Amino acid sequence: MTKLSEAQIGKHKVVSIEGGASVKDKLLCQGVLPGKEIAVITRKNKGPCVIEVGLTKIIIGGGMAEKIMVE
Amino acid sequence: MKKIAIIGNPNCGKTTIFNELTGARQIIGNWPGVTVERKEGFLNFENQKIQVIDLPGIYSLSAKSDDEKVSLDFILNGGTDLFLNVIDASNIQRNLYLTTQLIEMNIPMIIVMNRHDIAINHNLEINTEEFSKHLKIPVIAINSHDKEDVYKLKKLISEHTEKPDTAAVKIDYPDEIENIISELEKALECGLDRCFENKRWAAIKLLEKDFYALSRSGFDQKEYDHFQKNIFAIEKLHKETTDIIIADYRFGFIKGLYEHAVKRKSDKRQRTEIIDKAALSGIFGLPIFLFIMYLVFKFTIDIGSSLISFFDIISAAIITKPLEMLSAFFSFPDIVQTILVSGVGVGIQSVMTFVPIIFCMFLSLSILEDSGYMARAAFVMDKFMQKIGLPGKSFVPMIVGFSCSVPAVMASRTLESRKDRIVTIFLIPLMSCGARLPVYALFAAVFFPENAALAVFSLYAVGILFAVLTGFLFKKAVYKNEVSHFVMELPVYNFPRPKHIFIHTWNRLKVFMLSAGKVILIGSVILAVLNSAGHDFSFNKDRKGDSLLTYIGKKTSVVLKPMGITEENWPATVAVFTGIFSKEAVIGTLNSLYSQIDEAEETSSIPEMIKSAFASIPEYFSQQSDDESSALFAAKAKFSNGKLSVYSYLLFILIYFPCIATLGAIVGEIGWKGAALSVTYLTMLAWAVSSLFYQLTAGHDIVFITASASIILLIITAFIAAGKILSGEKTNADGKNKKLS
Structure with missing residues (x-):
């Protein structure tokens, strides 16, 4: 299990979202929930990344990527 | 009268639809108690008048942000005949x-799929009938810039406000959850509140642990405690x-619905x-x-700036000149002439000079946004x-x-959170805009001939440095938990x-002309009056030199003393005042005050002016030489202690009060209160920084050093205090939530 901000490029599964209700809610609205398969497309060193969920790609800012645990 | 409301995600084209439905007449205000914009208008369609309300853009109805709370309350308060879900x-x-x-709130609604043109462009085939069949409510796909589509939408609205449909579809949850929902439904006694009727929604909210919604739904902490065990079990x-x-x-x-109703013909991804x-x-x-940012700049500077003189002279010819002739013809008293010509006329003229730059900047930004x-x-x-x-x-x-603070402040609109908008707007004036460059350049050419480029560059760098520091201060002191x-x-x-791009650009331009224009006009009238009133309050529209403005300048030059500006050098203080009007005016003011040569009176006729307006465009590209700096040499002797004093003066010009056009834009974006805080911050910082610089390098006056250092401390304290107040408000709100949970 790693933080999304440190995850390798490729497929992952969201394990949990650490952080407050507003963080959770923001991700939820974009369809990023625990259990969902996601793919990391690009990631900057310890920072923001682009992930694919379903058919859409979303950008996750650096601060937020640290709060998402994936495996 | 029937009432409808528009609801949807941010950036889904909601506002465009609102504008198309209601036309130009809109009532803009705030929702009670929060700084969320409330927009209201009327749709007139075939003898029917319908009230339209634009709700803030939200992703969900969980009442986590003010925007969501406002929308949720609005729905729960009832009284709306139809919701347009864009x-x-x-x-x-x-x-x-x-x-x-x-859907779960059981409200009368229709779904409007906007940007149908983009969906088609992406090879998406949307079967609105299929959507409609599943959800049992009307679904329409439109392009909000298409007249025919808008007509269809209006017709649909007009039909359905009379006899609206409520989505008759249930979203199924796993059995354990459904069991709890039905138990909760049973637990709910039927009450008076509208949402009491919708027990299923209240039950779902309880399971979502959305305590704000719960507090309004008939359930309370008691129910939650009662069911907590079951929830834990699930x-x-x-x-x-x-x-x-x-x-x-x-x-x-x-996902199920989507796979049923949308086909992707071929993949453009x-x-x-x-x-x-x-x-x-x-x-x-x-x-x-x-590189793309460079292109945006190049386009704005080359095309936009080349048209500035054109707009300046044209608006002088069709607005200022006729006003002047009019007041001369009726021989209005001087004060009326001043207000009309130098105030209103010149004010409109200066609003017009911003049109080409703002248009070009927003055109490029719209292209970048629309392209993705x-x-x-x-x-x-x-x-x-x-x-x-x-x-x-x-x-x-x-x-x-870096090109102009006005479109920059307006571009902050694209940021989603209010906090980000406020911080960005606080930082923008620290980016040296295009109007400050000639000031730096001319001063540098006269006072630092050997290192002119270095001097100018260092001023840009200082601006960026203070922007970064201000950002840090916000991050560490004010919004530390956010x-x-x-x-x-x-x-x-x-x-x-x-x-789409042209409509978008035009709308933003309109916002600028209306909201910022107002402030510019007021400022322009005030300055014109100060400039032609004598200190004995007599009026002379052609007054030179001994105006109330120069009087104030002379009297207040003591304020600039810590940065080495002596009383003899009072024109530098006056220039600070005129610089509020527009930054490049600093040079013009110093020039005319030091050279004492009256500028040539413009006596050209309107047709001649129009001709010279057109001539100004090619002239811009042929780069005629500027000899404005000549008079500045006269000022050279007046800056005591030469270079250091000039540099601290330039530091002051860099940071202090932004020009009134920028002020107008800031007021438009974050309101008077925010704007007042911003200009106070900038002016205090400017004084402290430039004084400190001069006193540490040349003045060595312990009183001034202490004064400027304490101002900087005061600023930091104010930021920390603001952070305390904000987090205090937050914990209060959290406390309320915690009481429930």
Whole structure:
């Protein structure tokens, strides 16, 4: 299990979202929930990344990527 | 009268639809108790008048932000005959998440799939009938810039406000959850409140642990405690919290619906994939971004600036000149003439000179946004901006600030959170705008002939340095608990739609002319009056030199003393005042006050002026020489202690009170209170920084050093205090929530 901000490029599964209700809610609205398969497309060193969920790609800012645990 | 409301995600084209429905007459205000904009208008359709309310853009109805709370309250308060749920047709799945929540609230609604043109462009085939059949409510796909589509929408609204449909579909949750829902439903006694009727919704809200909604739904803490054991049991079984399970099933429902009703003919995403390989890559991403920003700049400066004189002279010919002739003809008293000509006329003229730059800047930004590149730019700059607590997207307005603060402040509108908008707007005036460059350049040429470029560059760098420091101060003191949580969808690249872009650009230009224009006009009248009134309050419209403004300048030059400005050098103080009007006026004022040569009176006729307006465009490109600096040499002797005093004066010009056009834009974006804080901050910082610089290098006056250092301390304390107040408000609100949980 790693933080999304440190995850390798490729497929992952969201394990949990650490952080407050507003963080959770923001991700939820974009369809990023625990259990969902996601793919990391690009990631900057310890920072923001682009992930694919379903058919859409979303950008996750650096601060937020640290709060998402994936495996 | 029937009442309808528009609800949808941010950036789904909601506002465009609102504008199309209601036309120009809109009532703009705030929702009670919060700083969320409330827009209201009327739709006139075939003898029917319908009240239309535009709700804030939201992703969900969980009452976590003010925007969401306002929308939720609005729905719960009832009295709305029909809701228009606007959906971005090019991103149906995410947009439908809000729709599922609206469906569960049992409200009368229709779904409007906007941006149908983009969806078609992406080869998406949307079967609105299929959607409609499943949800049992009308679903229409439109392009909000298409007259025919808008007509169809109006017709649909007019038909359905009379006899609205409520979505008759149930989103199914797993059995354990459904069991609890039905138990909860039973527990609810029927009450008077509208939402009491909707027991299922209240039950779902309880499982979502949405305590604000709960407090309004008939359930309270008691029910939650009662069912807590059951909820824990489910959470243990599913190894997931109930709010997540509910969201998951909603997305499942959406997926099923989507696969039924939307067909993707061929995939256009491949092109996007190829471009993104470069645009998002670690090596090329930044250079590509900087190159595109360079193009935006080049376009704005070359095309926009070349038209400034044109707009200036044309508006002088059709507004100022006729006003002048009019007042001469009726021989109005001097004060009326001053207000009309130098105040209103010149004010409108200066608003007009901003038109070409703002138009070009927004045209380029609209193209970047519509093509989908803006989201990539946000990604590329995110890591850097995170350091000062801002999302990557706010880099764009900042960079725009180097050309002109006015469009920059307005571009901050694209940021989602209010906090990010406020911080960005505070930082923008510290980016040296195009009007400050001639001031730096001329001063540098006269006072630092050997190191002119270095001097100018250092001023730019100091501006950026203070912007970064201000950002840090915000991050560390004011919003210390609020990290910029930035999640944004990466749209598929799209060929920019000319019509859409022009409408968008025009709308922003209109906002500028109306809201910033007002402030500019007021400022311009005040300055004109001060400039032609004598200190004995007599009036002379052609007054030179001994005006109230110069009087104030002379009297207040003591304020600039700590930066080495002596009383003899009072024109420098006057220039600070005229610089508020527009920054390049600093040079003009110093010139005319020091040279004492009256500027040649313009006596040309209107046709001649129009001719010279057209001539100004090619003239711009042939770069005629400027001899404005000549008089500045006269000023050289007056700056005591030469270079150091000049440099601290320039530091002051860099940081202090932004020009009134910028002030107008700031007022338009964050209101008078925010604008007042911003200009106070900038002016205090300017005084402290430039005084400190001069006193440490040349003055060595312990009183001034202490004074400026304490001002800087005062600023920091004020920021910390603001942070305390904000977090105090927050914990109060949290406390209320905790009481429930």
